[in-house]
Amino acid sequence: MEKKPVLYSGIQPTGILTIGNFIGAINNWLKIQEDYFSIYSIVDLHAITVRQDPIEYRSRALSFYAQYIACGLDPEKSILYFQSHVHQHAELTWILNCYSYLGELRRMTQYKEKSKKNADNLNVGLLDYPVLMAADILLYQASVVPVGIDQKQHLELARDIADRFNNIYGQTFTIPEVYLGKQGNKIFSLQDPFAKMSKSDPNPDAAVSIIESPDSIARKFKRAVTDSESVVEYREDKPGISNLLVILSSMTDKSIDTLVKEYHDAGYKKFKEDVAEAVIEKLRPVREDYERLMKDKAYLLNIAGQGASRAAALAERTLAKVKKKIGLIERPSLN
Ligand code: TYM
Secondary structure, eight states: OTTSOEEEEEEOOOSOOBHHHIIIIIHHHHHHGGGSEEEEEEOTTGGGGSOOOHHHHHHHHHHHHHHHHHHTOOTTTSEEEEGGGOTHHHHHHHHHHTTSOHHHHHTOHHHHHHHHHTGGGOOHHHHHHHHHHHHHHHHTTOSEEEOOGGGHHHHHHHHHHHHHHHHHHSSOSOOOEEEOOSSOSSOBOSSOTTSBOOTTOSSTTSOOBTTOOHHHHHHHHHTOOOOSOOOOOOOTTOHHHHHHHHHHHHHHOOOHHHHHHHHTTTOHHHHHHHHHHHHHHHHHHHHHHHHHHHTOHHHHHHHHHHHHHHHHHHHHHHHHHHHHHHTOOOOOOOO
């Protein structure tokens, strides 16, 4: 089972799972999942760094789990689990905290942004977030971590922490490589083509969910902010159109060059309609599968339990090794 190199990735169960998450992360996971032993988590401990309504949070986390499977992640071939079901994450985080520096955590771009947004709840978790993320990855000896570009800095920190630990105690952690898709590692908002498409954008027209209805998808692309020219070209000064080209290319597997030739003079209306159509068609089976899966919560919880057990067994191996290396006494068994 673990002969293949390990791939690890995760998504926070906040807001909606967007086509940005799909293109920047999940679609790449699907493309390379055969080459790796893959472990995917719903990182529900990460997302409590901002306040969540408990009832909503519980149902959203399960909905995200169903969306993972509906996208094609196979619970037989890979491990799909909830982070909070594997206590080793929290435990390794504490240990790694003692090998991480305040200065490097304060420099994280996402911390700076989030601390501005959450000035009224500037909790320690916001600062410590990347150490938990390092623990996620290092627990499983992951060698590749496919993410969007916004997570690259966190990955670099995870590598630094792993390297620091290995230098003190000898080889303990695999140093993970970041895997960025060739294109689409940053999908932009449909309403502001300079801002990242975000799961929790308060403007509902900014992001498209992967389980959204066809009508709503069509409406959002129709309203997508572009520019006042009319030619379809991939250019820095045409961020809206370029973003739509990346989306269309990712959904159809046609190259941007091919699409530019096809749509150059088609007009924005037709272009936007076709982007919407491609997104609708690509996501149709995902939505249908999702609806089917959500009718069987017992099945979802059952495979989540199995995923957690398999994940915990792997995580425990690394944690035990770490504890031994740093000099903690092994827990005596009572019989
Ligand atoms: P999160 O939940 O914000 O996003 C999940 C994944 O989607 C990518 N992504 C995007 N890619 C392209 N365009 C976008 N607009 C876009 N928005 C999001 C993210 O880069 C990410 O790959 N800290 C992580 C979750 C995490 C994790 C981990 C990831 C926790 N532990 C361990 C990998 C390994 C996060 O907040 O992602």
